[in-house]
Amino acid sequence: xxxxxxxxxxxxxxxxxxxxxxxxxxxxxxxxxxxxxxxxxxxxxxxxxxxxxxxxxxxxxxxxxxxxxxxxxxxxxxxxxxxxxxxxxxxxxxxxxxxxxxxxxxxxxxxxxxxxxxxxxxxxxxxxxxxxxxxxxxxxxxxxxxxxxxxxxxxxxxxxxxxxxxxxxxxxxxxxxxxxxxxxxxxxxxxxxxxxxxxxxxxxxxxxxxxxxxxxxxxxxxxxxxxxxxxxxxxxxxxxxxxxxxxxxxxxxxxxxxxxxxxxxxxxxxxxxxxxxxxxxxxxxxxxxxxxxxxxxxxxxxxxxxxxxxxxxxxxxxxxxxxxxxxxxxxxxxxxxxxxxxxxxxxxxxxxxxxxxxxxxxxxxxxxxxxxxxxxxxxxxxxxxxxxxxxxxxxxxxxxxx
Amino acid sequence: xxxxxxxxxxxxxxxxxxxxxxxxxxxxxxxxxxxxxxxxxxxxxxxxxxxxxxxxxxxxxxxxxxxxxxxxxxxxxxxxxxxxxxxxxxxxxxxxxxxxxxxxxxxxxxxxxxxxxxxxxxxxxxxxxxxxxxxxxxxxxxxxxxxxxxxxxxxxxxxxxxxxxxxxxxxxxxxxxxxx
Numbered sequence: 001x002x003x004x005x006x007x008x009x010x011x012x013x014x015x016x017x018x019x020x021x022x023x024x025x026x027x028x029x030x031x032x033x034x035x036x037x038x039x040x041x042x043x044x045x046x047x048x049x050x051x052x053x054x055x056x057x058x059x060x061x062x063x064x065x066x067x068x069x070x071x072x073x074x075x076x077x078x079x080x081x082x083x084x085x086x087x088x089x090x091x092x093x094x095x096x097x098x099x100x101x102x103x104x105x106x107x108x109x110x111x112x113x114x115x116x117x118x119x120x121x122x123x124x125x126x127x128x129x130x131x132x133x134x135x136x137x138x139x140x141x142x143x144x145x146x147x148x149x150x151x152x153x154x155x156x157x158x159x160x161x162x163x164x165x166x167x168x169x170x171x172x173x174x175x176x177x178x179x180x181x182x183x184x185x186x187x188x189x190x191x192x193x194x195x196x197x198x199x200x201x202x203x204x205x206x207x208x209x210x211x212x213x214x215x216x217x218x219x220x221x222x223x224x225x226x227x228x229x230x231x232x233x234x235x236x237x238x239x240x241x242x243x244x245x246x247x248x249x250x251x252x253x254x255x256x257x258x259x260x261x262x263x264x265x266x267x268x269x270x271x272x273x274x275x276x277x278x279x280x281x282x283x284x285x286x287x288x289x290x291x292x293x294x295x296x297x298x299x300x301x302x303x304x305x306x307x308x309x310x311x312x313x314x315x316x317x318x319x320x321x322x323x324x325x326x327x328x329x330x331x332x333x334x335x336x337x338x339x340x341x342x343x344x345x346x347x348x349x350x351x352x353x354x355x356x357x358x359x360x361x362x363x364x365x366x367x368x369x370x371x372x373x374x375x376x377x378x379x380x381x382x383x384x385x386x387x388x389x390x391x392x393x394x395x396x397x398x399x400x401x402x
Numbered sequence: 403x404x405x406x407x408x409x410x411x412x413x414x415x416x417x418x419x420x421x422x423x424x425x426x427x428x429x430x431x432x433x434x435x436x437x438x439x440x441x442x443x444x445x446x447x448x449x450x451x452x453x454x455x456x457x458x459x460x461x462x463x464x465x466x467x468x469x470x471x472x473x474x475x476x477x478x479x480x481x482x483x484x485x486x487x488x489x490x491x492x493x494x495x496x497x498x499x500x501x502x503x504x505x506x507x508x509x510x511x512x513x514x515x516x517x518x519x520x521x522x523x524x525x526x527x528x529x530x531x532x533x534x535x536x537x538x539x540x541x542x543x544x545x546x547x548x549x550x551x552x553x554x555x556x557x558x559x560x561x562x563x564x565x566x567x568x569x570x571x572x573x574x575x576x577x578x579x580x581x582x
Contacts, residue, residue, distance in 0.1 A: 004566055013566055017540065019547055047580045048573050052526070053541050055519050060436040061450050065428045068457045072424070075458065 008038065016045055405430065409473035416464055424464070428457050431474065434543055435481055441538040442485045444527045452484040459484075475553040482535070518579050525575040533568035536561055 004010040011028040014020045020028065032039050061067075409430075415423035435456060439449035460467075460477050467476050526537055539545045539553060551558040573580065 004563065009566060010562070013562060013569075017547070017565075044580055045569065045573070048569060048576065049541065051518060051522055051576065051579055052537065052572065054515075055522050055526075055542075057433070057437045057542060058440055058446075060432045060453070061446075064432050064436060064450060064453060065425070068428050068432075068454050069425055071454060071458050072421075072461050075462070 012038075012042055012045060015042065016049055406472055410469045413464060413467055413469065413473065416461075421461075424457075424461055427460075427473065431477060432457070434474075435477065437542050438478070438538055439481060439485055441523075441526060441542050442482075442531070442534060443488060444523065448488050452481060452488055455484045456481040472549070472552060475549070478553045479555070486531075521579060522572075522576060525572050528575065529568055529571060533564055533571065536564045537568050537572065540565060 004013070008031055011020070011024055011031065014024055015028050032042060409427065412423045412426045416427075432453060436449055436453045439452040439456075440446065443449050443452060456477060459480050463480075467473070526534055529537065535554065536550060539550045545553065547558045547561050550561045554561065556564075
């Protein structure tokens with residue numbers, strides 16, 4: 001069906017847009033040549049396109065790219081699930097455990113020693129690679145072997161694997177029976193395909209981690225092992241103070257707390273929060289070690305929205321401040337943090353940005369925020385659509401941040 | 403706009419754990435995305451928000467990108483959704499003199515050019531979104547019929563038809579300027 005009023009309309013538009021076939025151009029020129037009104041009409045439409053295009057392009061805001069990258073980075077810190085993934089939008093859950101993945105290396109070697117993967121076409125190199133480490137490895141039964149695809153073979157042949165196997169500390173960790181038990185987790189096969197695991201295995205922080213006896217024992221602990229799975233934790237481990245703190249038995253006991261462990265393993269996680277706080281606490285007389293044992297804090301961290309807020313770098317540093325921890329124990333604040341309204345409120349990026357402002361932090365510490373959130377008027381305001389819309393506007397965050 | 407291979411490579415690097423590769427895509431498309439948003443929304447700050455939100459959402463959904471499609475077409479759909487979300491009120495020109503820059507008000511020609519540009523911008527905003535987007539994509543993003551068809555998700559003949567109608571409507575709004 002021809003959607004143009006006439007054939008000439010169609011030709012005229014194709015001529016304006018430079019999308020004519022040679023045949024159409026001949027037809028169009030013949031039409032113009034024999035029709036003065038056609039020429040006038042064409043010129044008029046050329047004039048139209050000219051004044052439209054004369055409006056021109058506007059330079060993009062100079063800070064657009066930087067602000068975008070900052071926003072993406074902020075969201076990544078607040079929610080690891082937002083990392084892009086080839087498996088469909090969200091990154092694989094952070095079961096890419098440091099200990100688990102590292103353990104995979106040694107277990108894979110022993111798998112090879114005990115006859116796995118099956119020798120066949122293309123596996124000779126893999127087996128050869130593995131056999132180089134045979135003498136120093138404990139023997140596992142073939143029943144331990146559940147893995148098997150090309151990812152395994154590729155991993156065994158990688159430089160990362162080679163370096164890992166030359167590291168005595170890594171080998172000590174990986175020969176631990178409880179670590180091997182983690183390998184029953186089906187996530188491992190996926191982990192080996194994840195580039196972040198490969199990077200993690202090659203990370204200096206991980207090497208330091210496995211060199212520490214206390215941490216090695218901690219990793220073998222199921223709950224702690226999960227906590228150590230996170231990238232943020234791995235990054236934090238590059239800090240000497242954090243390593244000292246995490247080696248402390250009282251902190252490990254605190255981390256084993258069921259509520260906190262859940263928070264640690266939730267999407268928002270303690271991410272920056274616990275680790276940043278841990279670093280601060282390591283240099284501040286163990287304030288954080290005590291804070292981690294506070295039910296109020298544990299409760300707050302179980303609220304995903306609150307955990308996100310508390311995971312913010314700027315706010316996390318306040319964990320080392322006793323007044324801030326006391327504020328979290330304030331009944332009004334702790335109940336507000338658990339409310340649905342608070343969850344909605346805290347899920348807004350704008351608030352996460354805004355809350356880093358000094359004025360906002362002072363409000364939290366002084367108890368002003370707690371009292372405000374305990375009021376019906378505030379709760380109604382928080383639940384209103386207008387308030388939510390305002391919060392979701394980047395300009396709101398900028399205004400509060402200023 | 404023929405950067406499909408480069409775009410696909412950047413997306414792949416990003417998905418393989420190199421988030422910095424996404425900055426290449428932001429740098430490559432920020433200008434055009436911002437300008438499309440600006441002409442669709444008529445407001446500088448709204449356009450900035452729309453463009454930024456688009457890139458953030460694109461990053462989060464990168465795993466759903468189909469490498470068979472042009473990256474621009476994919477990200478353009480996200481941008482249009484953002485524009486629709488922001489445009490719950492009738493489109494009106496709110497850019498005003500900001501876009502025209504500073505000029506000498508005693509310079510008659512400069513004043514006339516500024517007035518004409520303002521009228522053109524308003525005329526574009528007065529079009530329905532379906533007609534506005536073909537004008538914007540053709541004249542401010544320089545897309546071909548085929549590229550517009552893929553970006554909008556309608557057949558090329560529909561693109562041509564919409565473009566024809568949109569231009570007729572613009573011509574009737576701007577007839578005074580076309581005759582000068």
